Amino acid sequence: MTAQSGPLWIASENPTTAGTLAWVKLDTAADYERQATEAVESFKRWRSIPAPARGLVVRAIGDAFRTHKHDLGELVSLEVGKIRSEGQGEIQEIVDIADFAVGLSRQLPGLTLPSERAGHRLIEQWLPLGVVGVISAFNFPAAVWAWNACLAAVAGDVTLWKPSLLAPLTAIACNRIADEVATSMGHPGVFRLIIGTDTEVGESMIADKRLPLISATGSCRMGKRVGAVVAQRLGRSLLELGGNNACIVHKDADLDLTLPAIVFGAVGTAGQRCTTTRRLIIHESIADTFVQRLTKAYQSLESRIGDPLKDGTLIGPLVNAKAVEQFEHAVAQAKAQGAQILAGGSRAERSDIRGHFVRPTLIKAPASNTLPIALEETFAPILYVFTYRELDEAIAMQNSVDQGLSSSVFTESVRVSERFLHPDGSGSDCGIANVNCGTSGAEIGGAFGGEKETGGGRESGSDSWKAYMRRQTCTINFSGKLELAQGIRFE
Numbered sequence: 024m025t026a027q028s029g030p031l032w033i034a035s036e037n038p039t040t041a042g043t044l045a046w047v048k049l050d051t052a053a054d055y056e057r058q059a060t061e062a063v064e065s066f067k068r069w070r071s072i073p074a075p076a077r078g079l080v081v082r083a084i085g086d087a088f089r090t091h092k093h094d095l096g097e098l099v100s101l102e103v104g105k106i107r108s109e110g111q112g113e114i115q116e117i118v119d120i121a122d123f124a125v126g127l128s129r130q131l132p133g134l135t136l137p138s139e140r141a142g143h144r145l146i147e148q149w150l151p152l153g154v155v156g157v158i159s160a161f162n163f164p165a166a167v168w169a170w171n172a173c174l175a176a177v178a179g180d181v182t183l184w185k186p187s188l189l190a191p192l193t194a195i196a197c198n199r200i201a202d203e204v205a206t207s208m209g210h211p212g213v214f215r216l217i218i219g220t221d222t223e224v225g226e227s228m229i230a231d232k233r234l235p236l237i238s239a240t241g242s243c244r245m246g247k248r249v250g251a252v253v254a255q256r257l258g259r260s261l262l263e264l265g266g267n268n269a270c271i272v273h274k275d276a277d278l279d280l281t282l283p284a285i286v287f288g289a290v291g292t293a294g295q296r297c298t299t300t301r302r303l304i305i306h307e308s309i310a311d312t313f314v315q316r317l318t319k320a321y322q323s324l325e326s327r328i329g330d331p332l333k334d335g336t337l338i339g340p341l342v343n344a345k346a347v348e349q350f351e352h353a354v355a356q357a358k359a360q361g362a363q364i365l366a367g368g369s370r371a372e373r374s375d376i377r378g379h380f381v382r383p384t385l386i387k388a389p390a391s392n393t394l395p396i397a398l399e400e401t402f403a404p405i406l407y408v409f410t411y412r413e414l415d416e417a418i419a420m421q422n423s424v425d426q427g428l429s430s431s432v433f434t435e436s437v438r439v440s441e442r443f444l445h446p447d448g449s450g451s452d453c454g455i456a457n458v459n460c461g462t463s464g465a466e467i468g469g470a471f472g473g474e475k476e477t478g479g480g481r482e483s484g485s486d487s488w489k490a491y492m493r494r495q496t497c498t499i500n501f502s503g504k505l506e507l508a509q510g511i512r513f514e
């Protein structure tokens with residue numbers, strides 16, 4: 024960040040080259056104030072548009088993202104270092120959630136409940152909520168905004184988006200597309216962007232009573248601050264925070280399927296997804312052979328580190344120099360705590376690469392299974408390996424971290440899988456629990472989020488839309504006389 028004369032500017036860096044892509048002017052607290060005031064007025068107009076008509080606007084936005092998928096995907100690759108197919112996948116996730124929201128716009132349901140009083144109707148209706156503040160992280164610089172913005176738009180809300188300062192160009196491009204489509208259809212101001220620091224803009228936003236909902240994605244530390252400030256004003260927050268996700272591999276697992284699932288989960292997006300697989304908990308009887316295969320796979324990945332936009336690359340850079348330092352810190356801690364580095368463990372140093380690259384890293388925990396660093400979420404491609412004897416022990420290990428986002432078990436046994444998903448809640452304690460597929464790469468159709476320090480929020484599919492609306496319970500008396508509930512007489 025630099026203070027040139029006048030406003031503050033930030034550089035958007037290309038993590039592949041460590042060079043600057045562009046300079047972006049930061050918004051100030053005064054800019055925030057203006058945006059928030061205008062947003063409230065935009066909301067009053069937008070909420071009066073019928074939901075199916077709002078859905079038509081979101082449909083056109085989805086089409087625009089279909090049209091620009093290639094270019095936007097490349098921009099994501101340039102700005103945060105995702106490999107080409109993952110950059111494209113990110114924009115596909117926008118198209119998917121737009122489609123979902125369009126369908127929803129014609130079926131936002133209410134409820135009719137039986138009244139205890141004759142001649143009365145008891146219903147619930149869902150109403151637009153207001154201006155939604157969206158705080159997003161660098162690792163899904165477009166899709167997570169769209170999860171919020173598309174649902175908010177069909178719900179009748181206006182979105183005020185504060186993106187990560189590590190990915191401002193992606194945010195400018197995406198918001199401009201949505202805003203231009205909506206404006207061309209007669210609805211300016213529904214999609215808003217504010218690019219600023221946490222202190223200048225973030226703090227104003229989370230303390231602002233005009234924003235009934237703050238939806239924030241990022242670190243647990245950030246979420247605790249957002250949650251506390253929003254709770255202080257009795258606002259609503261939707262938090263999607265860190266994960267420390269594990270795969271349990273049972274002795275009867277189909278290892279040919281398990282291996283690529285774990286490799287993608289652990290090293291995909293260079294280990295920078297909230298859903299990245301960070302811990303492998305494997306049955307001791309198969310641990311040696313499987314870990315050998317995994318080590319080989321990790322070694323073969325070394326030649327696939329490089330420019331994310333080049334064909335054949337599987338591992339792009341970490342987002343910045345600080346992320347590389349955190350990676351190195353975690354590896355040093357693991358060594359000091361008695362773990363063994365099986366693959367990787369250092370920066371990727373090759374004459375043809377200059378940016379923030381590290382080697383995919385496999386670390387075996389000491390025989391005691393005690394490895395404090397593995398309880399922390401390090402946003403890097405580090406997979407810690409633990410072993411177990413009894414399934415209950417594995418489930419307890421998987422649940423032993425502060426976060427509760429995603430989890431999975433690999434098994435051919437219905438008993439094992441049902442134990443993991445037990446309806447009494449004694450299995451996985453995460454918001455996402457999969458069988459025979461990895462911890463990352465969720466579809467938009469399900470609710471996305473997790474428990475404990477992951478924050479408890481749910482975004483994207485299923486009934487997550489409810490967070491963006493307010494519920495109203497209505498009792499309508501058509502009996503012609505007044506009757507009180509609970510049989511109360513007041514004469």
Ligand code: UN1
Pocket residue numbers: 162163167240295296297298462463464465466
């Ligand atoms: C995130 O890392 O914040 O399930 C979101 C996944 C993606 C979304 C991840 N669809 O890995």
